[in-house]
Amino acid sequence: MAHPVQTEAEVVESAPAGAYRRLVLRAPEAARRVRPGHFATLAVGGGTSSMLLRRAFSIHRADVEAGTIELVVAEHGPGTRELVRSRVGDRLSLIAPLGTPFPLPEGPVSALLVAGGYGSAPLFPLAEEIKRRGGQVGFILGAATEARLFGVEAARALTQDVLVVTEDGSAGLTGLVTEPLAQAIKAIDATVVHACGPMPMLRAVTGIAEELGTRCWTAVEESMACGVGICMTCVLPVVGEDGVSRFVRSCTDGPVFDGAKVRWADLGTVPADLEGAAAMGVRG
Template sequence: MTANATSAGPVQETGEIFAVQRVGEYVQFTVIAPGVATGFQPGHFVAVAVGGENTSMILRRAFALCGATQSDKFAGTVQFVVAAHGPGTRWLVERKAGDTLDLVGPLGKPFPLPAGPAPAVLVGGGYGAAPLVPLAHALLEQGSPVEFVLGASTGSRLYGEMTAKRLVGRVTVTTDDGSAGEKGLVTDVLPEVVERVNAEIIYACGPMPMLQAVAEIAQKRAIRAQVAVEESMACGIGVCMTCVLPVRGADGTSRFVRSCVEGPVFDALNVRWSDVGRLPSDLVGADAMGGH
């Protein structure tokens, strides 16, 4: 794997909403934010202030970027997808074109690309598929064959199916209830897709149980897997420590690392999936945290 070209650091920017589009049960925003767009790489995210100037909701909400247009083309825009879950995201999906949003980005570590062309399978769960669309563009540009596997609980919660088909042609779709594609989970069909395309790497973004299952499939087949985790990120800049995960380092030692800074993209085989949400005794510093 090779690191992507170094990008500019994150900026805080007030951007005008250029367009709002309903996509199934989600809302996709296109925001004029040339400073954020300049540094964008697939896998980056933005932290968005919610609630307006006088709100009591002081924490930003993090959203993976599903695209960016550099400032030398049009005005410089970024795109992200929102699902309305709580008061912050419900406020956000009510915004209209012409409103402004306070953004910080691009944040996090992007997806590492292979050193050369390598067959890849991209696996997305729900709107977790959003960051995989620009990743597919980047892989195709370097000559890598790409296939998508997209899943959701129901058809209206799928994201990116038509875009993926226009990009790569073949897309395998699963839904829990069978309302679209094959009934079942993405991991039910993933081994067959990996074998068919002779995949050398899997990229995935979606719910944590899905990512763990993807990691297990990759490990059984001795291929690489890079996953973008969907941990809650209260600050997005590594200060609050709410998004930590137990991850094995290059030295073989496990530590809590911050998803928003050291991630959100991780080598799937280094994440200690069974220990997520726990304090394993062998983590560096675990003894000091044991009484808290």
């Protein structure tokens, strides 16, 4: 469970990273609390802005000694456009760390880390922690084009087992990350898969991992309005430890879930067997 702090974080570095922007923010108290898989939210536009909602980003890295947090930002609209134009010395309202991080193994494991685009951002500190505990890692990094890949060289610095896949063939293999997935799991004898990226990708990765009997942890990309569990806009149906399906919040119960527990086929719906569905007027 995260213990977030809200602070005015100073931008100490802003640099391009392929198609993305890497922001380094000074936030010492937050940096001390970050674990791989946590995320952060940033306010945009200042106190008088019409852009009321914060923007959520996976935390790429936290440097406790420097007291900094690194985020990777993709420009999608007016809010993120403003963030990518941040300059050194600017101050941004930050809440971090948020969410439930990736579970860490107690001992050595063989882990395959799979990502689409800048979804790879939180996977590198996770890989470092797995290796620190005596394990080994492999990566499959995919994107639509070479420019939209993130962290390929960082992955290669951690392991020789790196597969790059682009939909247009501009780098590595041509296709989707799911196409070499089964072979990659077998190649490194992976006992666990960690994945982050678009929801259709996570659904497919989970399905392949399940077929091979491999545990799969997924960091979901669900739209969040508040990021702190109040607004209930980021709910998705998940099977609980008691076997009962419930809506849970991606921002607090996630963003990391056991992929086998997420009801991927029912995203965007209210399943009739969901706890509380009857109260919502849903009939089977």
